[in-house]
Amino acid sequence: MLAVDSFTPENTSNLLKRVCDRVGFDPVEAALLRHQTNAVYRLASDPAIIKIARPDYSIEEIQRTVDLTRWLTRMGFPTLPLMDIEQPIIIDGHAVTIWPYLPQSRPIGTHELADPLLALHGLQSPPIALEPFDAVAAIRYSLEAETLLAPEDHEFLSGRCNDLEVDLESVHFSTTPRLIHGDPQHGNALIGKSGIVLCDWDSIALGYPEWDLITIEIHSRRFSHPEQDYREFCRIYGRDIRDFDGYPVLRDLRELRMITTNARKSPPGSRSAHEVQERVAQLRRGEGDAAWSIL
Known part of the structure; x- marks a missing residue:
């Protein structure tokens, strides 16, 4: 192996x-x-x-x-x-x-993710044992395994994780845990014969739908998808996660997970490693809305 x-x-x-x-x-x-x-x-x-x-x-x-x-x-x-x-x-x-293989003729718009995601969140629990969604544990796993970051950056991200874990305790979710995709975004959907289909279920878990919604918002904002398209997503789904009291905490945790996961997976000197290091630098500079390059 x-x-x-x-x-x-x-x-x-x-x-x-x-x-x-x-x-x-x-x-x-x-x-x-x-x-x-x-x-x-x-x-x-x-x-x-x-x-x-x-x-x-x-x-x-x-x-x-x-x-x-x-x-x-x-x-x-x-x-x-x-x-x-x-x-x-x-x-x-x-x-x-x-x-x-499904040939794709065009990019998928953010709003096209709303209907399948809403349907997913309405499903019954499957007869399959699933892990609970745990953003903090995933971040710590990646930090323990990564070999890319400078020691001071590693310490900075670890401290940020600790602070956000405390903040998460005060977040009150609006529903009970249910089936969530774990990483819903434009790259994990395809145009099928009858419409949009979701794919890439490696992160599926039992968790709060807010975790899926925050992922959509981050991908739309960080990867420069049109704001109007995101607003249309919110209209179809029936909710804008930015109105949720816990939005800042979930946003910061989800972005931290994206950074640390890619730090764990990126070979030193690669394009993805450079992107991770730039994201950490932006985070340290407080550039919360800076554009990211997709990995």
Whole structure:
């Protein structure tokens, strides 16, 4: 099994070939789409996407994603289904999943995420054991594992996490915990034959819908999506998270999690590492609305 620091495109391309050999696909000229949370390849000869999980994702976590996706599909929820192959596929301890490729003709607007997200928050709890959403624990896990940040930046982010954990105790949520996506955003949705479908369920959890709503708001603001489009999202969903008393705390925690997660995953010297370091510098300068580059 590859270690975290050897989870590189050169090594995952070899894993891709072995996956294709096992299921009868052709890996020639496969395109690498992403190499952050997962190694994501699009095959040239078959309409398929192959996702190879990072070494710090357990087989049990990917099995949960598979089971949850199949349950959502049975429920008729608008999700990208898995391909009809026994999954996950295990190659040298790495969990691999295979999905249909949906060609995309245009970017997805923020407002198009409202209906599927509202439907998700209205679902019953699935017959699958899910972890409770815990932003603080996720931040601390990433801080413990990262090797990118300067010591003073690491200490700054750790102290900020401690302060926000205290602030979170005073936040009063409006609903009981329920099924949430965990990372709903433009890059985790696709245009399907019948409309928008959600995908990338690796962060699914039981939690408060406010965590999903704050993620939408941050992605819209930080990645320069039109403000009018975000206001339309709020109209369709029926709520603007910026009106929530706990908005500043949830915003700061979610942004801190985005920074620390990418610090853990970004190789030193990479474009993503530079972006993480710039985000930390902005945070230290108090630039709360500075634009970020997508990773």
